[in-house]
Amino acid sequence: xxxxxxxxxxxxxxxxxxxxxxxxxxxxxxxxxxxxxxxxxxxxxxxxxxxxxxxxxxxxxxxxxxxxxxxxxxxxxxxxxxxxxxxxxxxxxxxxxxxxxxxxxxxxxxxxxxxxxxxxxxxxxxxxxxxxxxxxxxxxxxxxxxxxxxxxxxxxxxxxxxxxxxxxxxxxxxxxxxxxxxxxxxxxxxxxxxxxxxxxxxxxx
Numbered sequence: 001x002x003x004x005x006x007x008x009x010x011x012x013x014x015x016x017x018x019x020x021x022x023x024x025x026x027x028x029x030x031x032x033x034x035x036x037x038x039x040x041x042x043x044x045x046x047x048x049x050x051x052x053x054x055x056x057x058x059x060x061x062x063x064x065x066x067x068x069x070x071x072x073x074x075x076x077x078x079x080x081x082x083x084x085x086x087x088x089x090x091x092x093x094x095x096x097x098x099x100x101x102x103x104x105x106x107x108x109x110x111x112x113x114x115x116x117x118x119x120x121x122x123x124x125x126x127x128x129x130x131x132x133x134x135x136x137x138x139x140x141x142x143x144x145x146x147x148x149x150x151x152x153x154x155x156x157x158x159x160x161x162x163x164x165x166x167x168x169x170x171x172x173x174x175x176x177x178x179x180x181x182x183x184x185x186x187x188x189x190x191x192x193x194x195x196x197x198x199x200x201x202x203x204x205x
Contacts, residue, residue: 006038006050007080011073014045018071030067036060056081058089065098075101084128114138116167123167137197138171140164143185172198 018024031037036055041048051064061081068075079102082090093099111124112134125134133154136142141163147153154160166174175181175198185191 004053007053009049009051009077009080011047011049012045013042013047027067027071030063034060034063034067036064051081053081053083056083056086058086058095061086061090065096065102069098069101076104078102087128088126114165116170117164118166118170121167121169123165125165138165138167140166143190143194146186149187 018027028040031040031049036052036057038050038052040050061078064081065075065078067073068078075098089095091099091103096102109127111126113122114125115122117140123138125138127133128135136148142148145153171194174184175194181191185194
C-alpha cells in the first residue's frame, strides 16, 4: 500500500525557550518517542517536524498536543492533522482536552438530524470537516442520481433540502440485495465505493 505524504509542522525556534539544558533535552526526548513523528530538521530559526498521517490516532495525537501545550508552542497548527480517521475524537469537545486550545474562534458544525426514507428512523449525518460538507454516505441522491457527480449539484441548497436519506441498516440491506443494487447504481466507481464502505465497518459504527 502506498504511504501518504508526511505533514510538516514548523516551530519558530527564535520564540521558543527552555528553562534549562535538561528541559530542552526532555522536549526532544518526548518528541522522539511519539510514533507518528518521522523526523525533525532544523533550518535557521525553524524546526520542521514531519508527521506520518497514517499514525495520527488518538493516542499519538494526544501526546503531540500535550507536548505542544507543555512547551507553549502554537498548538492551533495541529489542525492540519485532522482527517477522516481521527475526526470523531479530534473534534469532540468532551474527549479532546485540547479542543479549545486548537479550535480557538473556529466553528465546528454539529451533525445533521435526518430521517430514513425507507424505515423513517431518525439518525445523524456527521459533518466532514476536511471536505467542508456533510457526509454523503447516507444520502440516497448521491448513490442513485447521475447528476450527483456534478459539483454544482451540491451547490443548489434549496434542491438539497429535498434529498432523501437512508440509514446504515437499510443501506446494508440494499447492498446485499444484488439484483436491486446492480440495477439501481449504474456508476461503477460508486459501486466500488459502497463496497469499500461495507467492508470497512468503521463507516457503519
